[in-house]
Amino acid sequence: MMYFQRKQLNSIFILSCLWFVAACDGNNKHSLSENSIIYCSEGSPESFNPQTVSSGTTIDATSNQLYNRLISYKGERNSIAPSLAKSWHVTRDGKMITFYLRKNVSFHKTSFFTPTRFFNADDVLFSFNRILSVNHPYHHVSGGKYPFFQSVNFSTVVDSIEKINDYTVRFKFKYADSSILANLASDFAVILSKEYADKLAEKNQQQKIDTAPIGTGPFKLKEYRAGAYIRFATHENYWQKNISIEQLIFDITPSNTGRLTKLLAGECDVIAFPIAHQKIKSKPALELEEVTSFNVAYLGFNTEKPPFNNIKVRQAIALSVNKNEIINTVYRGKADIAHSLLPTTSWAYNKGILPQPFDIEKAKVLLADAGFPEGFTMNLWALPVQRAYNPDAVTMAKLIQANLKKIGIKVVIENSLDMGTFLDLLSRGEHQSVLLGWSADHPDPDNFFTPLLSCSAALSGNNRTFWCNEEFDNLTHQALQTTNILQRKRIYTKALAIIATETPLIPIAHSKRFQARHSNVSGKLLSPFGGIDFSEVSKN
Amino acid sequence: MFLLSLLSFSLSFLFPGEQLINISGQINATTQQLALLAEQYQSHDNIFQQYLAYIDKLFHGDLGLSMASQQPISTEIISFLPATIELSLVALLLAMTVGIPIGFIAAIYHRKMADNVILSVSMIGYSIPVFWLGLLAILIFSIQLGWLPSAGQISLLYEIEHVTGIQFFDILISSSPYKWQAFQNASSHIFLPACVIALAPATIFVRLARTAMMDVLDSQYIRAAKAKGLSFWQMIYHHAIRNAMVHVIRDVGLQFANLVTLAMVTEVIFSWPGIGRWLIESISQRDYTAIHGGLLALSSFIFVVHIITDFIYAALNPLARENKHGS
Numbered sequence: 115m116m117y118f119q120r121k122q123l124n125s126i127f128i129l130s131c132l133w134f135v136a137a138c139d140g141n142n143k144h145s146l147s148e149n150s151i152i153y154c155s156e157g158s159p160e161s162f163n164p165q166t167v168s169s170g171t172t173i174d175a176t177s178n179q180l181y182n183r184l185i186s187y188k189g190e191r192n193s194i195a196p197s198l199a200k201s202w203h204v205t206r207d208g209k210m211i212t213f214y215l216r217k218n219v220s221f222h223k224t225s226f227f228t229p230t231r232f233f234n235a236d237d238v239l240f241s242f243n244r245i246l247s248v249n250h251p252y253h254h255v256s257g258g259k260y261p262f263f264q265s266v267n268f269s270t271v272v273d274s275i276e277k278i279n280d281y282t283v284r285f286k287f288k289y290a291d292s293s294i295l296a297n298l299a300s301d302f303a304v305i306l307s308k309e310y311a312d313k314l315a316e317k318n319q320q321q322k323i324d325t326a327p328i329g330t331g332p333f334k335l336k337e338y339r340a341g342a343y344i345r346f347a348t349h350e351n352y353w354q355k356n357i358s359i360e361q362l363i364f365d366i367t368p369s370n371t372g373r374l375t376k377l378l379a380g381e382c383d384v385i386a387f388p389i390a391h392q393k394i395k396s397k398p399a400l401e402l403e404e405v406t407s408f409n410v411a412y413l414g415f416n417t418e419k420p421p422f423n424n425i426k427v428r429q430a431i432a433l434s435v436n437k438n439e440i441i442n443t444v445y446r447g448k449a450d451i452a453h454s455l456l457p458t459t460s461w462a463y464n465k466g467i468l469p470q471p472f473d474i475e476k477a478k479v480l481l482a483d484a485g486f487p488e489g490f491t492m493n494l495w496a497l498p499v500q501r502a503y504n505p506d507a508v509t510m511a512k513l514i515q516a517n518l519k520k521i522g523i524k525v526v527i528e529n530s531l532d533m534g535t536f537l538d539l540l541s542r543g544e545h546q547s548v549l550l551g552w553s554a555d556h557p558d559p560d561n562f563f564t565p566l567l568s569c570s571a572a573l574s575g576n577n578r579t580f581w582c583n584e585e586f587d588n589l590t591h592q593a594l595q596t597t598n599i600l601q602r603k604r605i606y607t608k609a610l611a612i613i614a615t616e617t618p619l620i621p622i623a624h625s626k627r628f629q630a631r632h633s634n635v636s637g638k639l640l641s642p643f644g645g646i647d648f649s650e651v652s653k654n
Numbered sequence: 655m656f657l658l659s660l661l662s663f664s665l666s667f668l669f670p671g672e673q674l675i676n677i678s679g680q681i682n683a684t685t686q687q688l689a690l691l692a693e694q695y696q697s698h699d700n701i702f703q704q705y706l707a708y709i710d711k712l713f714h715g716d717l718g719l720s721m722a723s724q725q726p727i728s729t730e731i732i733s734f735l736p737a738t739i740e741l742s743l744v745a746l747l748l749a750m751t752v753g754i755p756i757g758f759i760a761a762i763y764h765r766k767m768a769d770n771v772i773l774s775v776s777m778i779g780y781s782i783p784v785f786w787l788g789l790l791a792i793l794i795f796s797i798q799l800g801w802l803p804s805a806g807q808i809s810l811l812y813e814i815e816h817v818t819g820i821q822f823f824d825i826l827i828s829s830s831p832y833k834w835q836a837f838q839n840a841s842s843h844i845f846l847p848a849c850v851i852a853l854a855p856a857t858i859f860v861r862l863a864r865t866a867m868m869d870v871l872d873s874q875y876i877r878a879a880k881a882k883g884l885s886f887w888q889m890i891y892h893h894a895i896r897n898a899m900v901h902v903i904r905d906v907g908l909q910f911a912n913l914v915t916l917a918m919v920t921e922v923i924f925s926w927p928g929i930g931r932w933l934i935e936s937i938s939q940r941d942y943t944a945i946h947g948g949l950l951a952l953s954s955f956i957f958v959v960h961i962i963t964d965f966i967y968a969a970l971n972p973l974a975r976e977n978k979h980g981s
Contacts, residue, residue, distance in 0.1 A: 146832045150811050343810050363810045372805065372925075379796035381803045 150361035151635065151651060154373045154382035156500065158340050158366050161256060163324040164302050165245060168261040170502050170553055170645065173301045174386070175344055175364055178647035180222075181304035181329035184213055184238065185295065187641070192557045194299050198233065198330065199283075208290030208597070213238070215281040220351040221307045222334035226326055229309060233330055235277040240308035242275050252311060255320045262302040262555060265565035265576045266293070291594045292602070296558035301644045305330060332357050332649040341366060358652035370500070377630055383653070384639065386646075387500060388630035391448075399633055406459055407627045408554035408643040409503040410452050410562070413494075413514065414619040415547050417581040421492070422546060426484035428617040432470060433477040434521050435514055437622055444510045445625055452621035454610045455562045459642065461599065462559035462606040470620075477521045489522025495548040496529045497536055503551030503625050510549055510622070541575030548578055554643045559606055563590045567618060581618035658953050662946040663708050669942045673697070677708065679719035679727070679943030717947035722939045727947035731929065735951060736819025737807060738928035742917050744844055745851035746910065753856035754902055757863025758895065764868060773864075776857035784916045788850045788923035795846060802846045805925035809843070812836040847924040851916045855909045859902065866901035870894045900971040907963035911956045 159172040162180065167173070185202065188195035196202075199213035219233040244252045245260045246269050263269070271294060273286040287294065297303065310328040314320050327335055330353065333346035344364040348357045365382060367373045370389045376382040377400065378393075388394055394402045413435065415422035422428055437451050453470065456463045481489065494514065496507035504510065508529050515525040531539065540548060554561045564571065569587050571577035586609055593605040613619075629640055637651035666677040675683070678691050692698060696707040711717075717727035760772040796804035807821050808814060812832060814824050821844075825836045870876060871894060879889045918930025925931070929948060936944035 145835055146811050147809070147835075152810055337813075345810070345813070361811065365810050375792065375796055375804050379800055379802065379804045381805065381809065 146361075148653060149359050150363065151359050151383050151648060151653060152363045152365050152381065153646070153648070154367045154376050154385040155364045156366075156373070156386045157368055159344070161324045162327040162335065162338075163256070163306070164304050165241075165260055165263070165306075166256050166324060173645035175645075176327070177301035177304060177645045178331065178649065179333045179346055179362065180327050180331040180335060181306075182219075182331055183299055183301075183303050183305065184215075185299045187299055187557070187644075192642075194295050197299075198238075198305055204295075208292065208595075209287045211285045211287075211294070212278070213283045213285070215283065216353065217281060219330050219353040221310070221330055222328050222349055223351075224326075224328065224334055224336075226322075227307075227310050227313065227328050229307065229328075231309060233305070233307075234280045235283045236280075236308045237305055238283045239275055239277055240311060241304065241306045242272070244306070245269070246272055246275070251315065252320060252323065256324045260302075261576070262300065262565075264574055265571055266297050266561075267564065267568075267570055268297065270570075289595070292597045293556075293558040293560040293564075293594055296556040296561070300555040302555060333362050354649070357649060359648075362648050377632075380632070383635050384629060384631040386629065387502075387505075388628055391628070394630045401631050401633050403629050403631070403640060404448070404626045405640050405642050406450065406457065407502060407625060408457055408460070408557060408561075409551060409624060410455055410457065410621050411449075411504040411510075411549070411551035411623045411625065412452070412455075412619040412621050413547060414550055414579045415581075415617075416543055416545050417579050417618050418543060419546055421484070421486065421490055424484045425616060426480045427486065429615075430477040430480040430484065430521065431518065431523070432617050432620045433473045433480070434517050435620055435622070436472055436517050437470070438472075439517075440510055440513050441623055443513060444504070444506050445623060448628070449623040449625040452623050455566070455613060455619075455621050456559055456606070456610065457624040460557070460559050460562075462603050464603070464607045464610065466607075467610065467614075470614075474520055481521055481523075486522075489524065491524040491526060493526045493528050493546045495531070495536070495540070495545045496527060497531070497533060497549070498529045499533055501551060502553050502627055503623070504549065505625070507549045514549075540578050543575070543580055545578075550578055557643060559602070560590065560594060563593075563606070563609060567613065579618040581616065583612060583616060583618075586612045586616075655954070655957065658950065659709060659712065660705070662950050663705055665946045665949075666942070671942070676942045677718060679721045679724075679941075712950070717950070718943040720936070720941055720944045720947075722936065722941040722944065727943055730932065730944070731947060731951045733816065733819060734927065734929040734932045735955065737821070737926060738914070738917055738921065738930055739955070740820045740822065741844065741847060741851065741921070741926060741928060742910070742913055745848040745917065746855070746906070746913055748848050749852040749856040749859055749909075749913070750906070752852070753859025754863040754899070756856075757860040757902075758867050758890075758898065760860065760864045761867030761871065761898075762890065769864075772860060776860045779853050780857040782853065784850060784854065784919050785923060787853060788847070788920050791846050791850050792923070803843050804846070807843055807927060808836060808840045812839060847920050847926055850924075851913060851920050854916060855913050858905075858909055858912075862902050862905050863898065866898040867894060869901070870898045873897075900967065903963065903970060904967045907960040910959045910963070914952065914956060 155171065155174060157171040159175040160167050160169060161172060162176050164173055164177045164181070182198045184197060184199040185194050186197040187193070198216055198219060200216045202211055202213045204211050215233070215235060215238070217232065221229040221233060223229060243250050245263050247253060271287050271289065271291045273288045276284045276286065278284055306323065307328045311323055314322050332349055332352050332354070334349050335344070336347045337345040343366060346362040348360055365376070367376060370387070373382065373385040374388060374390055377385045377388065388402065391402055394400050415428050417423055441447060441449055441451055450458065451469070453467050454463070481487065494511050496511040498508050500506065508527070511527045511529065515527060518525050539545065552562065552566055565576060567577055567579065567581060567586065568590060569582035572580045572582045589605050589609045589612070593602045596602060627640060631639070635651060635653055639646050639648065639651060641647070666673050669676045674688065674691055674695060674697055677695060680687060680691060683691065694707065694711070696703045715728050719725065720727055720730055723730070756772055760769045763769045792804045795802045803809070812830060812835070814821065814828050814830065814836060817824050817827060821840050822837070825833055825840060830836060876889065876894060879893050917928070918933065920926070921928045921930040922934055929952060933945070933948040933952070936948060
């Protein structure tokens, strides 16, 4: 009897299993993975608003996915193209730009916000006034820091922004600045929704504007778990074109080997900063892409602190750093030697710039002249985190340590700080020297000068060398007054010559950015500057 | 259980730092909050009172806050433990379904070629360290062959709501239109770590099953069955297997403790979001409240499993319960 019952039970169980399998299998024709892209990224974003950040990881996760700018870059030559503004007009003196906005652009509709109107001039005013006006109700939400805009002196350049009508906006400038369009097209100058901001203000939840973002971009945020993943869904009413994927997922995998394993096992479609390039190239189903980025890794001196307030000491060190060795060891050849701050691909790069000589004897003489015939002890700060411009700052620091030993300088490497403290102490000038870098936000050459080495950046702490040279500042200023490319190039060549003699920093390398993907993922992802863009990607 | 609670209670004194903070995990507490905590844990009373207060808190499900995340330990455990249970159960099932039949085969072909091969292979399997096996499995099946995923419980493609925490259940009750794909995906994720965990226990089951079967085959009733004229396979199928199984089941509980230990290491290798990985991360972050909370939860879980297997054993084996009823 017992036996019989058990047999019955078994058959019921098996039948129900079969029913379940059959019921589920009939539901869908095609698999979910065909319409989804999983991108294994290297870290968690700090915020979902690119206005408030400077890190590449955050830009990758937000700018091109969630938002649009008024204007953007297009094509091989990175010319400025319409985006949310369908056209614009610059006055002859360069002091006024009028933007004519696109109509019928909708914001994201999500579980927490339903837009009732299309994008208009109010949104543009809101987005930029938040940065410009200290009294704006949203200015101090999320800390009131707008690193990119502060570094390009946005609030000094822009006098006011006016709404002419619902679809016309006019920017007025205090003086002509030829890099302003480039700045407005950069990944940071995104347009937020004023309607959403007003709604949040009613509920007194202002900080949500940067954590639960609403934009006009091709994807909308669905779910985010810090340190684990970001889930985006397609924006169904995206104005530009139809997005061919349904889901975009950022799988946050900080470990290099972890990302590689996930790529090989097919868990990720695209991975950031791949290692083991030979292995990836050997697999026919995988593709490796590279772009020479608009970036530079440099060794910066705190020119306010002895001994680096002495120009000869700085020059001596510049003569004794072996850049070739660094390129081969740290970058494994996947970078170009930096002869100047500007990458060779920039239009302002002067082919006449000679490589920095490597001359130990001359360095020793300079050091003796400066009053340090026996050498000295210095500290060198390096961040133990992989950056786009520098895959391994600690190894680079060790190489420099060995180089400088030859001229009698003992280097103490400081690499125990976490990123937040590191940047904080740097801006307060606690360091003697530092290994750092810069990834350009847009292709205008000014982006390598003003944010990095200007006097105003020295005041705000973004100029980590605290070097302030009037002649240099005047030159970079002059270059912005004109739109004549040849003239600008001549001015920048002079500015580069000043950097070369004054040596507030030693440019070391322009790294290449790599990305690996499965070959069934097609479409452009990387550009020489700025973040990754998934809007043109499809899977077949 | 008493000893265990005593141990975890004394840990809060043994860890460096303030005992009250160690036990509650409130690292940022103000003076008033601390005074309130001192009241709750009765830390001005004698140690016995303190212990009673601690036990009282435990019974109310209050294990304090995690020092790292400042979340209640109990919610963290509830969100991580199911994944470990799922992995361990699948591994146990795998170990049993593979190990026990092989053990029977070894016993049936006692001292023959098959027996020797099985014994030596199981010896090798038992000796392989689990972390090495895990890495090797990833290297071969994920990296070289690209057959199976190497990390996580399920591909991020599938949005499965966290209800019970046991992925397979959550998939079944979810409203996703891609249930079946999610199910397949979850199966392929669990397969590799479960195999890695199952190897060592499986070899033990081989030995247990082999011994049990040999004992049974030597017994009187088998001889009687033979005498009745049953064929060899009939005899094995109807009499020997069931009786041998009973002995094996008794040891499943013991093996489970071993298996959970293996699962903890494996979770780290396969980035499995379970309690083992959570506990090991807590140890590296010196998160004392999480360490003793996790310790208590895991030991209680193993304790419960022991009791359940004892019940199953009693249910299956009339000999184990007959004394009480007096047949």
